[in-house]
Amino acid sequence: MKKIIAFAGSNSSTSINHKLILSVSEKINNKVEVIKLTTYPLPMFGEDIERKDGYSETLKNLLSIINKADALLISVNEHNGTVSAFFKNVLDWLSRIEYKFLEKKNVFLMSTSNGRRGALSSQEYTAGVLPRFGAGEITRFTLPSFSENFKEGKITNTELNSELELKLSQFEASL
Template sequence: MKKILAFTGSNSSTSINAKLLNYVLNRVSQHEVLQIELSNYNVPIYSEDIEKNNGLPNPSKQLKKLIDDHQALIISVNEHNSAPSAFFKNHIDWLSRVDAKFLQGKKILLMSTSPGNRGAKSSLAFVRDILFPRFGAEVIESFSLPSFGENFDDTSKKLTNEVYALGLDDVVTNFEQNLLN
């Protein structure tokens, strides 16, 4: 059994990425999961001057320690104007100052969703293909859910589109199996 750290890239109290994350975490059965809220780790907007004058923020050091204590991560990234949110990117910027390889050896399941028909694919692709590999991550699986409101029922907290539900179940199963290897 591996330890998984889970969070979203959103600081919204009504985040659809948090709803997707919760849906997925209810499907993880073979591993121990700790879900956190990044908004509980308050950091200033990254600035060389802030780092020079005040050092690294304690919340970033605490978050790095949490990442170190887990073998894998499940992250649902949001999208603002075809890119990861400034909130999420800011956390990544500070973490990279704590340790340039803060994701080294970490296996990751990366997801995204949006109200639109692209499912935050631009943000997902940037994080998966450019941002996370730079810091040593191994993205094992990724999944994008388009048109969240049409494909997720808020009452039952389930995906309503069978094709997406089966696809996401496969992604979660493959991720869990990969952690056992």
């Protein structure tokens, strides 16, 4: 059985992307450990901070968790049409301590928002940058109009739920 680490790229305490992560992680047949990136606080990345302070134990702990995983389940939020500064900062720090921190790890990449595009711009950015860090195969799913299509911890739109099930089976087959 493969180990999958799951997290949302959001730092909101009411993150709909975290709700999506919780729901989808229950559908996976492998062992999934859901974490919150806010448990690993990092200062805003800057070369001066990196030079002065080096790499924090918090960052090393997060990297260790990712290194022990066989694959990742990530759901990204969107701020003003792009990836959130919070998530970008996490990527910046991880890639500085170990550039290929996702070496050969397959990723199930999701995004959601209350808009019709479901944070697609953020997902596209993330799908484009993860291979730089060594990510293997990336399977993608977008949930648009979260408030309309997600109720009581489940995707209620049957077409979207069927798409999710298909893509999850593709992801698991790739592990």
